[in-house]
Amino acid sequence: MDTTTTQNRETGLDEAAALSAATCLFRSLGEPARLAIVRHLALGEHKVVELTRHLGLAQSTVSAHLACLKDCGLVTSRPQGRASLWALTSTPEVLGLLAAAERLLAATGDAVTLCPTYGEAAAR
The missing domain is CATH 1.10.10.10 (Winged helix-like DNA-binding domain superfamily/Winged helix DNA-binding domain)
Structure with missing residues (x-):
């Protein structure tokens, strides 16, 4: 058993539910x-x-x-x-998320725009 599964069982976190909620959040902002x-x-x-x-x-x-x-x-x-x-x-949390996204985009050189699945060319 990996440590993530162990941690989730110990803390009572439902990893699938957390991932689902995060996915829904990013879709709402997507x-x-x-x-x-x-x-x-x-x-x-x-x-x-x-x-x-x-x-x-x-x-x-x-x-x-x-x-x-x-x-x-x-x-x-x-x-x-x-x-x-x-x-x-939740203004402070939203601003934090947007700032983190901007930092990630800067760190990756906005490479996501070239992604064939989600990048700018895929949107056309």
Whole structure:
């Protein structure tokens, strides 16, 4: 038995559940518009109309992505008049994740963009 399996049994961690949750998190951030929304919300609360203007996306598109991010527990909203203000739920943790991603991209020379499965050519 390897040490990882032993550690997981000793701490009660379910490795499969943890990997599944991490995969879902990265999928939620893996769509360019959602990642742009998250990055913009890292600056503070915004209304949908502000996000729409900043990102150049349709209101329905922004709203759909916000609903997805809300379902994932990454954003929350609060009413303000007839509109809602949207914000990150865990700003320090999200900023830490984005900073770690930037450091990893810098360390690998953005090699992931050349990946035949997930790189820029695969997206075309």
